[in-house]
Amino acid sequence: MTQATLAVIGGSGFYQMDGICDAETARIDTPFGATSDAIVIGTLAGVRTAFLPRHGAGHRLLPEEIPQRANAWALATLGVEYVLSISAVGSLKEAIQPLHMVVPDQIIDRTRGSRPATFFGRGIVAHIGFDQPFCPHLSASLYHAAQAADVEVHRGGEMVVIEGPAFSTRAESFLYRRWGADIIGMTALPEAKLMREAGMCYATLACVTDYDTWHTSHEAVSVEMVVANLKQNVAAARRIIAVTATALPARTCACAHALDAAVITPMELVPEETKRALEPILARRGARAASPAEGAP
Numbered sequence: 001m002t003q004a005t006l007a008v009i010g011g012s013g014f015y016q017m018d019g020i021c022d023a024e025t026a027r028i029d030t031p032f033g034a035t036s037d038a039i040v041i042g043t044l045a046g047v048r049t050a051f052l053p054r055h056g057a058g059h060r061l062l063p064e065e066i067p068q069r070a071n072a073w074a075l076a077t078l079g080v081e082y083v084l085s086i087s088a089v090g091s092l093k094e095a096i097q098p099l100h101m102v103v104p105d106q107i108i109d110r111t112r113g114s115r116p117a118t119f120f121g122r123g124i125v126a127h128i129g130f131d132q133p134f135c136p137h138l139s140a141s142l143y144h145a146a147q148a149a150d151v152e153v154h155r156g157g158e159m160v161v162i163e164g165p166a167f168s169t170r171a172e173s174f175l176y177r178r179w180g181a182d183i184i185g186m187t188a189l190p191e192a193k194l195m196r197e198a199g200m201c202y203a204t205l206a207c208v209t210d211y212d213t214w215h216t217s218h219e220a221v222s223v224e225m226v227v228a229n230l231k232q233n234v235a236a237a238r239r240i241i242a243v244t245a246t247a248l249p250a251r252t253c254a255c256a257h258a259l260d261a262a263v264i265t266p267m268e269l270v271p272e273e274t275k276r277a278l279e280p281i282l283a284r285r286g287a288r289a290a291s292p293a294e295g296a297p
Helices: 068-077 136-148 170-179 188-197 223-245 272-277
Strands: 006-010 021-026 039-044 047-053 082-091 101-103 106-110 153-155 158-162 183-185 201-210
Touching (some): 047 068, 068 188, 082 136, 082 188, 082 223, 106 188, 136 201, 188 201, 201 223
Parallel strands (some): 006 047, 006 082, 101 153, 106 158, 158 183
Antiparallel strands (some): 039 047, 082 183, 101 201
8 A cells, every 4th residue: 555654634625735746546444434535645845645634525524523533544554654734723812813823732622522532442441641732843843834934823822622513602712711722623632632542743733714702803703704714724734734744853752652651451352353453553552763764755
């Protein structure tokens, strides 16, 4: 199977990746069902890259319907080491304006627990470290690429992830502001957890489209508002991704070794069916992390 070093997951409005050469399309069967859509694999800025639209082309999947485990499992089978997530978000702070971008470093989980958030279970237990939900090294590269693209970008910040598909009530929006959160979205979880379990470096470029529902002098968030700002955000995000691909950091972070000390179940007790299903994930335990030069052609 064709391999890739980098994966780009496109969010709302980001359904194709410009600039990928020698592209081919793959549909990968997984133990967790079909992926959100076919995966486009090719070369971007000299790096083998896989592109997957999170909601499917045309935006067909609700946040809770996104097959996150299938998506992460498929990327693991392709050998992906770095994942760049592009997400449309609302701002919870005056200084973070629509059309700005944020590279967050923390997550607050406000989903309802209905989204499968781990590969494990069925006879095997693992507890990953998740104190830094986004890879700090890949996030730094993403931030510097955004600066180079001459967009207004904020480094760090807390992202509230809500269940959706409805936007927040005004009371909820004010609550998140009192918590000190910076932005709000619907899809970074369980995506970030699953990518960590799969040993991938994961960073998010959050594209601000609105002020959620808290801002008294701005219209409350709506689909029309989000769509109106997406076109500019997506064009900028494509430029930023291409620059980031040329400056992927060496994998000296903890992401590649997330499972090394996380699996608590002795492997001889794990059912063979579970081992087979999780083979691309478990194979990454103890694997030596490659530098970008080693992982890319």
